[in-house]
Amino acid sequence: MSHSQASDKLMVELRDLNKWYGEFHVLKNINLEVKQGEKIVICGPSGSGKSTMIRCINHLEEHQKGDIVVSGIPLNEDIKNIEAIRKEVGMVFQHFNLFPHLTVLENCVLAPIWVKKMPRKEAEAQAMELLERVKIPDQALKYPGQLSGGQQQRVAIARSLCMNPDVMLFDEPTSALDPEMIKEVLDVMIELATEGMTMLCVTHEMGFAKTVADRVIFMDGGQIVEENEPHEFFNNPQHERTQLFLSQILQH
Amino acid sequence: MSSDISNSGHNPEGGPAKPKAPPQNKPKFWNDPKKRSLLFQVLLLSALGFVFYSIIDNTLTNLEQRGITTGFDFLTEEAGFGIAMSLIDYTEASSYGMTFIVGLMNTILIALMGIFAATILGFLLGVARLSDNWLISKASTIYIETFRNIPLLLQIFFWYYAVLRTLPHPRQSMEFFGTFLNNRGFIVPAPVAEDGFGVVVFGFFAALIGSWLISRWSKKRQELTGQQFPVFWASLGLIVGIPLVLFMLSGMPLGLDHPELKGFNFKGGITVIPELIALWFALSIYTAAFIAETVRAGILAVSHGQTEAATALGMSKAKTLRLIVIPQALRVVIPPLTSQYLNLTKNSSLATAIGYPDLVNVFAGTTLNQTGQAIEVIAMTMAVYLTLSLLTSTFMNWYNSRIQLTER
Numbered sequence: 233m234s235h236s237q238a239s240d241k242l243m244v245e246l247r248d249l250n251k252w253y254g255e256f257h258v259l260k261n262i263n264l265e266v267k268q269g270e271k272i273v274i275c276g277p278s279g280s281g282k283s284t285m286i287r288c289i290n291h292l293e294e295h296q297k298g299d300i301v302v303s304g305i306p307l308n309e310d311i312k313n314i315e316a317i318r319k320e321v322g323m324v325f326q327h328f329n330l331f332p333h334l335t336v337l338e339n340c341v342l343a344p345i346w347v348k349k350m351p352r353k354e355a356e357a358q359a360m361e362l363l364e365r366v367k368i369p370d371q372a373l374k375y376p377g378q379l380s381g382g383q384q385q386r387v388a389i390a391r392s393l394c395m396n397p398d399v400m401l402f403d404e405p406t407s408a409l410d411p412e413m414i415k416e417v418l419d420v421m422i423e424l425a426t427e428g429m430t431m432l433c434v435t436h437e438m439g440f441a442k443t444v445a446d447r448v449i450f451m452d453g454g455q456i457v458e459e460n461e462p463h464e465f466f467n468n469p470q471h472e473r474t475q476l477f478l479s480q481i482l483q484h
Numbered sequence: 485m486s487s488d489i490s491n492s493g494h495n496p497e498g499g500p501a502k503p504k505a506p507p508q509n510k511p512k513f514w515n516d517p518k519k520r521s522l523l524f525q526v527l528l529l530s531a532l533g534f535v536f537y538s539i540i541d542n543t544l545t546n547l548e549q550r551g552i553t554t555g556f557d558f559l560t561e562e563a564g565f566g567i568a569m570s571l572i573d574y575t576e577a578s579s580y581g582m583t584f585i586v587g588l589m590n591t592i593l594i595a596l597m598g599i600f601a602a603t604i605l606g607f608l609l610g611v612a613r614l615s616d617n618w619l620i621s622k623a624s625t626i627y628i629e630t631f632r633n634i635p636l637l638l639q640i641f642f643w644y645y646a647v648l649r650t651l652p653h654p655r656q657s658m659e660f661f662g663t664f665l666n667n668r669g670f671i672v673p674a675p676v677a678e679d680g681f682g683v684v685v686f687g688f689f690a691a692l693i694g695s696w697l698i699s700r701w702s703k704k705r706q707e708l709t710g711q712q713f714p715v716f717w718a719s720l721g722l723i724v725g726i727p728l729v730l731f732m733l734s735g736m737p738l739g740l741d742h743p744e745l746k747g748f749n750f751k752g753g754i755t756v757i758p759e760l761i762a763l764w765f766a767l768s769i770y771t772a773a774f775i776a777e778t779v780r781a782g783i784l785a786v787s788h789g790q791t792e793a794a795t796a797l798g799m800s801k802a803k804t805l806r807l808i809v810i811p812q813a814l815r816v817v818i819p820p821l822t823s824q825y826l827n828l829t830k831n832s833s834l835a836t837a838i839g840y841p842d843l844v845n846v847f848a849g850t851t852l853n854q855t856g857q858a859i860e861v862i863a864m865t866m867a868v869y870l871t872l873s874l875l876t877s878t879f880m881n882w883y884n885s886r887i888q889l890t891e892r
Contacts, residue, residue: 292792318798329793333811342807343797345710352707388793395797
């Protein structure tokens, strides 16, 4: 296990992050620093705030207190900053969220053409290259509805990569997949990790965490309860809540 | 059953006196599903046939007794009454056939005007109701809930009697830039083309072709270089600008027939009758409220994940709406939108309540009264609405099939 890709440049900084849904305090004083090339796996029981936290990073969710800095850009009220951050941050969703009215290729070139103002030829060439990397170049002209879940998720990863992001956020990317399709998606993610992408993954794939993560973060009740490198995290969990959680998901 | 019971006393075995028919026997023909359904169809058909026969027989006998001749000969007879508004030349000396054409054209006119305005207004209101802006969304909600829940006839009366009929008399007309508004309608100067106006018309069409070329060029350039070009504004500039420049250069070859107050009314110009305005306002505003709800439902039917994915890719709200949400919403919106278009067209027959000369008012009203040819007139009128409706839904179904999603 070589986790030496991380450089010293900070890609994501969360400082004293707090968020409320009305009265409900979802995120409580979250502090997290992610260096360039680092892979972070975030786990925890449902409702613990994992998804909400990574969705704050590209401002799909608004936070009420604290600071977020992504790739050196502070996330504040300035719409220019928010747009700049979104260009640097790719996101993969649990339910893929491909655009069903566009072909796979159109899904991939849409944002480069309309947001980055890239020539179509160039965008298509790049999209085909990335579709090849996720091993589905032959599906480029099909519609998302014609693909299996695993294929759709790989397209979604390619679509995000087409914007050439510095950071990738994965929000339970394999939770909606049939067991036999989980591997093909994880393989793509592992390959991405070995190429040095900065990644924050909310996932319960503990095998994936052991293989690629530099750090595993355990969240409960809106707080980061425990944070450690994978070996220590799985073999020697410090916190009682973590031990309980691990005993429950590693039983089978 | 009773015989079985009385028999059982004499039957020491207690079993049935006679063995029942074995189950593999054919079922009774009324228990065979195929024959049974055939039987019911034959019964229904003969019942319908009888009803129609008696209606037709009854009608023919009655017509004969009253001495009314049937047939469409009346269409060539002179009508002898005037019509307040006509898109083609029509005088009292024209035939009843012409009253049909005039009424039909007026109906089509109000339907097209209504569909055009209601669609634009409806889409804007539907999007507005979902706006993040509190004021815009509440204003749209109030609009929709108000106009959707007041009877259309009442709204037509409101615009006609409460708004347009209370305007001043022609002598006290409100004047804006050479146009006049009074209780006889909205009177605007009529344009009269003079020598050289053809150049301006030519310029207009040249500009249309020019903007088509620009949109092609810009699409191509975007594909090659990624540069985006403000096609809409450039085309608008061309289409307005070129004819305007040519118009100035050729010495403004357009005369205006200004309306003038002569006696109690205006002479010259074009008069848009208040009945048309009232009906147009009422139909558009009423139907727009329904279209807005349809559009809102369509947008809400697009899952929030789509917007999130587009947002996460860095797309702006406007581009997300245009490229992701609206194309997907349309496939949900089109079928109910078609119903709204059909409703609007059919509702336009309420024109008769304020005297707008549509098909129902002119043909199924005055012409019917004068000729007494009730069956022919009503049949023709019904056929018109049926045809218009079927044409509209055929077109909309064709459009809908073009934008459907490919599922597998």
